[in-house]
Amino acid sequence: MSEDIAIYHIVEGILFAADRPLTVKQLSELFDEGGRPDTKEIQAAIEQLQYDYKDRGVQCVKLASGYVFRVHEDLGPWVSKLWDEKPAKYSRAFLETLSIIAYRQPITRGEIEAIRGVAVNTQIVKTLIERNWIRVVGHKDVPGKPALLATTKDFLDYFNLSSLEGLPPLSEIKDLDEAAAQLEQEAAIEEQTQSEITLTAVSDEEPTDQLDAAS
């Protein structure tokens, strides 16, 4: 960049650095009073930039509140992945419902409620069906003909199971949270390098003993 910097380069830098749209007036005020370009010159600089960037990935656009550089709208599919926020987590009720369907399929909502002890949220079932993890495989021949829910192949694929037999036996699951809680506790206590060794030791021993006792 030369010693004598062109107005449109300065405007370019300012518009790119700015965290807000800027009007011609605001742009001109960023120049020292001595060498302040007039409105026409700023306007000409903007037109130059709009021309320079017309085929680029960013463009100089005029919004209600001023000029701004903006990513070309065709690039949405790629750029929007940048801020793929970490997806929200499913609720515990969601996971419970899914796991009960997995183990008890085909099952009606009423039966899930009987196991969970609380009503099944309609939204949960809807979400599960939308995600194609469960589907209605039939209707139970009881009054009301409730839908029978079962898991899908997509469900198995997602969890890397070749069949439902790959699900661990329920007897193992019962004490799972205790084992998990203990693991977490151990992990919190342990520091840095030793933690790995300890974690391995813990996972090899304690939970197994517990599971043996439980089964």
Place this chain on the structure above:
Amino acid sequence: MSEDIAIYHIVEGILFAADRPLTVKQLSELFDEGGRPDTKEIQAAIEQLQYDYKDRGVQCVKLASGYVFRVHEDLGPWVSKLWDEKPAKYSRAFLETLSIIAYRQPITRGEIEAIRGVAVNTQIVKTLIERNWIRVVGHKDVPGKPALLATTKDFLDYFNLSSLEGLPPLSEIKDLDEAAAQLEQEAAIEEQTQSEITLTAVSDEEPTDQLDAAS
């Protein structure tokens, strides 16, 4: 923009939209697996962009943690006016401490003190760590196990560097042995140099007594 969007336009849009530097790998991961360009293609796209923007008000620069678009450094005087806050100035002690860590890493506080001749300001080290410009990378195997300090990628990014090699070269130090040899030679040649006269003369004066008292 055409239907079939060029890779460098996509990379351009992504880099302009991103609020952080992106590596070639991170850039490629924003493409769908089906149409994911390989490293070479991404690299070529970046080179294209660096060429396209070389005379513009923003430039595609390589930093330690990836590629980023940054406003041309010559535009600082205008762009910095966008914000009311004046850019931070750092004290000499701060810059000296940081430089010594940058050039001599990994280094202990004691070693920094030995170079600067004064105690290291705890607040400076704290600030450097808080800004994530330096971090503790280990502990020296000497009594007291002092922490070894080193600079981070954030430090390099802040100073527009892609690696430590980009730091300005240290001024040369004249070889001491050589210098000492030369001095001795001179001393040998000169029978009665003026400095010796001066030394003798001074030794009779008061300051000597003062020094004796101090030592």
Place this chain on the structure above:
Amino acid sequence: MTEQALQDELVDFQVLVKGQPLAELPKDLYIPPDALEVFLETFHGPLDLLLYLIRKHNIDILDIPIAEITNQYIAYVEMMKDMQLELAAEYLVMAATLAEIKSRMLLPRSSESDDEDEIDPRAELIRRLQLYEQFKQAALDLDDLPRVGRDTFDVVSGTPDWEKEKPLPDVDFQEMLLALSQALKRVDMTESHLIEREELTVREAMAYVLDAIKVDDFTDFSKLFRPETGRAGVIVTFLALLELLREQMIELVQAGPFAPIHVRAISDE
């Protein structure tokens, strides 16, 4: 402290240059006392002060006239003391070091000792000064590098309002099992015999059968059995059919003895 007082005091130090008492204050000391305090405070330790003295007098760092520099150094340190500036201990240590060097340089050179082994008493000080100067310069160079917020700025361009695809949450398998385990904890565990593992295969087969058959059309009974699942698979499928029949979810139709059996899901109407 007036300028005159300052000068008097400095004369008391008998600052010597080339063996002669300094008739005048060094040029660099002609500064107003207020500024002097600020000036003295800017020194970042003894090496910094020494370097200043050396540079101010245009002396080659490799050939420091130690006596002269020592005297000037002491004068400055005394001034700092008098102004009650916080004087780091390092300044006094340096004064002692300088004095030691000075006295060693006064010792007559022993002609017996090997000249090559004799080290210039100033060598270590010179080394430290050089090293410090090197980093003093490095700090200035670092300060000159284009840096974010002063010379260069991060660019973050806005985007049009794209319809953002909402990513689906991830589910960890263990997490799901944990949820189930908690659910099971809540219910009477005696009921858990209803969901025994043994039933799983049958239940899976039930789901399979329900999926394979239709409400409005009959499916060939024999087509429901998958030979690839083996004998056990066939049995499980059969058990599943019986279970579905018992739960009135399917109906079986056979036109006559030994005729093909057809299966149909019971309509939910």
